[in-house]
Amino acid sequence: METVKLYEQDAYRTTFSSVIEDSISEKGIFKIALRETAFYPEGGGQPADQGVLGGVKVLDVHEKEGVIWHTVSEPLPKGAVVDGEIDWVRRYDFMQNHSGEHVVSGIICSTFGCSNVGFHMGSDVITMDFNTPLTWEQAMEIEHRANEAIGRQIPIVASYPSPKELEDLTYRSKKELSGRVRILSIDGCDICACCGTHVKNTGEIRMVKILSVQNYKSGVRISMVSGKRAIEDYGRKHEYITAAARLLSAKPEETPAAVERVLDENGRLRYEMAELRRRIARLQAQAIPEGTKVCFLDEPSVPARDLREIANALGERAKNVMVTGENDSYVIKSAQNRARILLNALKENFSIQGGGSEQMVQGVIKGEREELERLFRAAAEKVQE
Numbered sequence: 479m480e481t482v483k484l485y486e487q488d489a490y491r492t493t494f495s496s497v498i499e500d501s502i503s504e505k506g507i508f509k510i511a512l513r514e515t516a517f518y519p520e521g522g523g524q525p526a527d528q529g530v531l532g533g534v535k536v537l538d539v540h541e542k543e544g545v546i547w548h549t550v551s552e553p554l555p556k557g558a559v560v561d562g563e564i565d566w567v568r569r570y571d572f573m574q575n576h577s578g579e580h581v582v583s584g585i586i587c588s589t590f591g592c593s594n595v596g597f598h599m600g601s602d603v604i605t606m607d608f609n610t611p612l613t614w615e616q617a618m619e620i621e622h623r624a625n626e627a628i629g630r631q632i633p634i635v636a637s638y639p640s641p642k643e644l645e646d647l648t649y650r651s652k653k654e655l656s657g658r659v660r661i662l663s664i665d666g667c668d669i670c671a672c673c674g675t676h677v678k679n680t681g682e683i684r685m686v687k688i689l690s691v692q693n694y695k696s697g698v699r700i701s702m703v704s705g706k707r708a709i710e711d712y713g714r715k716h717e718y719i720t721a722a723a724r725l726l727s728a729k730p731e732e733t734p735a736a737v738e739r740v741l742d743e744n745g746r747l748r749y750e751m752a753e754l755r756r757r758i759a760r761l762q763a764q765a766i767p768e769g770t771k772v773c774f775l776d777e778p779s780v781p782a783r784d785l786r787e788i789a790n791a792l793g794e795r796a797k798n799v800m801v802t803g804e805n806d807s808y809v810i811k812s813a814q815n816r817a818r819i820l821l822n823a824l825k826e827n828f829s830i831q832g833g834g835s836e837q838m839v840q841g842v843i844k845g846e847r848e849e850l851e852r853l854f855r856a857a858a859e860k861v862q863e
């Protein structure tokens with residue numbers, strides 16, 4: 479027998495009592511069917527409800543051929559009458575986000591003459607796919623109109639039109655429908671076939687915020703949040719921007735320009751620093767007697783990208799050079815074309831990544847620097863014999 483869907487009659491119903499019509503156990507998973515239920519089964523892009531039934535946890539809910547199956551944490555006996563309570567915080571969040579999706583999708587589809595070809599409600603954001611391109615500016619215009627519709631507190635009404643009435647009705651639908659069709663109407667925004675649970679008027683959506691518009695297949699994928707999620711998102715982002723602005727000694731609205739200035743300054747300093755390092759390397763090289771066999775230099779604050787140039791400068795005086803830098807980076811330069819052999823000689827005692835040519839190798843080497851210098855010098859002395 480088909481389960482009576484209390485959530486369709488009243489989406490705000492959180493508690494109920496019902497008799498267990500069927501109780502099954504499959505490989506340690508317990509499922510029960512009730513005469514009637516307020517638990518929404520996963521479907522139409524909306525996740526299943528969770529909650530408590532007869533004192534045990536409801537982990538998942540699915541509909542199969544009109545029967546709603548509740549996956550529960552412990553077995554419950556057939557014939558028993560049980561009390562159920564849905565996790566209202568979770569459900570109301572889905573209701574706000576599902577209704578927000580209808581408002582936004584309805585406005586997008588009527589404005590651009592496109593279809594909504596995908597919908598997923600995640601625990602962080604909801605995503606909607608449309609088969610038309612959409613710019614960020616267009617999406618922001620849609621968001622503005624959606625938030626205006628929210629302010630107007632438009633009733634969200636479910637109805638079950640007759641087949642004849644359906645024929646004359648223009649409504650959105652993601653798939654071919656048969657049997658009794660549930661139509662959800664939001665005057666001026668959307669008419670759509672939907673089995674989900676919704677808030678009773680758009681005011682309860684509170685706000686929608688589009689977070690991203692990405693190209694997807696021949697159209698776009700939009701990420702969005704509504705309701706409490708959107709308000710919390712705004713709160714978090716306000717915290718982030720205020721913290722960033724404080725660090726930059728800027729007003730929040732000046733933060734992007736201030737970040738740009740810091741990045742420019744950073745780039746300039748980086749360039750100057752590299753130039754100074756080159757000069758120092760040349761001076762260090764001048765101090766090395768011509769024809770020196772081995773040179774080892776540890777420069778723990780020098781970034782990997784600047785090591786080559788130092789090794790080149792030192793390599794003009796010394797035959798085999800190793801320079802180590804920031805984050806365990808290294809470069810070995812060999813005027814005797816022994817760079818790889820020298821690197822291999824170190825492999826026994828150190829964990830090494832990277833490679834290169836016989837003239838120069840570079841990468842990451844982990845281990846104690848004094849020991850590294852000792853072994854490198856020993857290996858370089860050896861290759862010259």
Ligand SMILES: [Zn+2]
Pocket residue numbers: 522576580671672673674
């Ligand atoms: Zn829907």
